Amino acid sequence: MTHLTRLTLDPRHTAVRKDLADVDSLHKTLMRLVPDNLGPHPRARAGLLFRLETGPEHVLLIQTAHQPDLNALPRRYGTAQTRNLASMFTALRPGMPVRYRITAAPTIARSAGTPHPHPVTGKRRGKTTPLTGDAADAWWHRRALAAGLEPLTSHATPRPFPRKDHSRIGPYTLTQFEGHARITDTDLLTTAVTHGIGKAKNYGAGLLSLAPAQP
Known part of the structure; x- marks a missing residue:
């Protein structure tokens, strides 16, 4: 559990x-x-x-x-x-209003000019690129919907990676998203909470928190 x-x-x-x-x-x-x-x-x-x-x-x-x-x-x-968290998962219902918070690492795989697709997946390797600003907001909206959560409001705040040598950790930047949302699919949402959303989970990203909200 x-x-x-x-x-x-x-x-x-x-x-x-x-x-x-x-x-x-x-x-x-x-x-x-x-x-x-x-x-x-x-x-x-x-x-x-x-x-x-x-x-x-x-x-x-x-x-x-x-x-x-x-x-x-x-x-x-x-x-x-x-x-x-078993009782929280049990209480989730479609249409339920919730407050959410997540610090995530929005990224996109941009074309790196690889001429030949992967022999199994057929995909061309892309370069992982961090997203900020409006692009990060759009990323969160897509990922939330795919996780069974419809964002109604969203406030984004950049967050630093704690790093003793001030170097960047891979192709990642952190953004905290929080606001109100409506649950659309409890199975998808339970999976998203359990496994996290996005990349850089080793570095404090991906944990989605939920709390009841007034309708």
């Missing part, structure tokens, strides 16, 4: 300061919450998604496919509350 953990970090902790400054280090710390020996794609197998919330406190939202092992975190790293 999918679990969501709200972890309030202690900014005085040496490990916390290190992780807040470098998303690679943060990802390694959070992988300690899940079992070992999960094969070649451990993050995906563990269902690990996370998002660093903005505000006066340093809060991490962490989603895992199973109960996380919080004892694996450094001592006094933070204070955690974990809940099972």
Whole structure:
């Protein structure tokens, strides 16, 4: 069963300061919450998604496919509350109004001039390019609809990648989208929440949060 953990970090902790400054280090710390020996794609197998919330406190939202092992975190790293999302999934209904929030990495595969298509898929390899502004908004609208969610309002805010050497992480930039929406397909939405949306999930992208909203 999918679990969501709200972890309030202690900014005085040496490990916390290190992780807040470098998303690679943060990802390694959070992988300690899940079992070992999960094969070649451990993050995906563990269902690990996370998002660093903005505000006066340093809060991490962490989603895992199973109960996380919080004892694996450094001592006094933070204070955690974990809940099972089964009741939330059960409550979802088509037409239900919700508030949503997601930090995502909008991208598009642009033609790289590859002359020959892939022998199996028939597709030409494209160069992954980050999207910003109106293009990012359009990307989110498409991905939300494909996830069983019809956005009614949307506010987009650029978000930085924590990176100790200030270098860019691959072809990705982060944008936080939040607003109100209407559920159109509960199966698609459950899958999207469980597995995340878009790329750069190792770096704090893709976790979709939902809350009830007034009609």
